[in-house]
Amino acid sequence: KQEVTQIPAALSVPEGENLVLNCSFTDSAIYNLQWFRQDPGKGLTSLLLIQSSQREQTSGRLNASLDKSSGRSTLYIAASQPGDSATYLCAVRPSNDYKLSFGAGTTVTVRA
Amino acid sequence: DTGVSQDPRHKITKRGQNVTFRCDPISEHNRLYWYRQTLGQGPEFLTYFQNEAQLEKSRLLSDRFSAERPKGSFSTLEIQRTEQGDSAMYLCASSSPIGELFFGEGSRLTVL
Numbered sequence A: 001k002q003e004v005t006q007i008p009a010a011l012s013v014p015e016g017e018n019l020v021l022n023c024s025f026t027d028s029a030i031y032n033l034q035w036f037r038q039d040p041g042k043g044l045t046s047l048l049l050i051q052s053s054q055r056e057q058t059s060g061r062l063n064a065s066l067d068k069s070s071g072r073s074t075l076y077i078a079a080s081q082p083g084d085s086a087t088y089l090c091a092v093r094p095s096n097d098y099k100l101s102f103g104a105g106t107t108v109t110v111r112a
Numbered sequence B: 001d002t003g004v005s006q007d008p009r010h011k012i013t014k015r016g017q018n019v020t021f022r023c024d025p026i027s028e029h030n031r032l033y034w035y036r037q038t039l040g041q042g043p044e045f046l047t048y049f050q051n052e053a054q055l056e057k058s059r060l061l062s063d064r065f066s067a068e069r070p071k072g073s074f075s076t077l078e079i080q081r082t083e084q085g086d087s088a089m090y091l092c093a094s095s096s097p098i099g100e101l102f103f104g105e106g107s108r109l110t111v112l
Helices: none
Strands: A010-014 A019-025 A030-038 A044-051 A056-059 A062-067 A072-077 A086-094 A106-111 B005-007 B010-013 B019-024 B031-037 B044-050 B053-057 B065-068 B075-079 B088-095 B101-103 B107-111
Touching: A019 A030, A019 A086, A019 A106, A030 A062, A030 A072, A044 A056, A044 A062, A044 A072, A044 B101, A072 A086, B005 B088, B010 B019, B019 B088, B019 B107, B031 B075, B044 B065, B053 B065, B075 B088
Parallel strands: A010 A106, B010 B107
Antiparallel strands: A019 A072, A030 A044, A030 A086, A056 A062, A062 A072, A086 A106, B005 B019, B019 B075, B031 B044, B031 B088, B044 B053, B065 B075, B088 B101, B088 B107
């Protein structure tokens, strides 16, 4: 069974600092990995999707890397802003399944 | 297309009552998922559909829970004889052909 872990559970940074969010998973046989953002009381917004064959994906200030062999993905957010304050979740889809397994998320606070 | 929509956004009910949630996925997406999320946790898989066929149900889904997707379009999730432990956010998602999940805003259930 795929286990997904996100550490730390929470972090607080001053505005302008770069954010590094970590995601680890136990089974390297994955189809894809997806990063989401969740604001309080809201649904999940897709940020980046990395297919199994890819090493990274970029969108604006966001960059996500994937290292299947070590079971890790990292989400980088450059030059953080207060509007980046949210919970960030990663989710892994195994190669032999259609359902995603989620981490518990990292709650980010960007201080102005 | 406005994305995945869920209704109602909030439902407060008394223990023992039945509730039903509706999800309208992105129109061209064949796969539809239901997840449940409690405070501070990542979403947990409940069930998913490929068109109108329900392909998998989690063991979390007791016999009080039933989901349907008639004609492969919208889906409903019904909870019978609600219990306080059913209080959670119920999230619906649909999947693009490349496997990217898009979530709705969720339906928050409070059982008194």
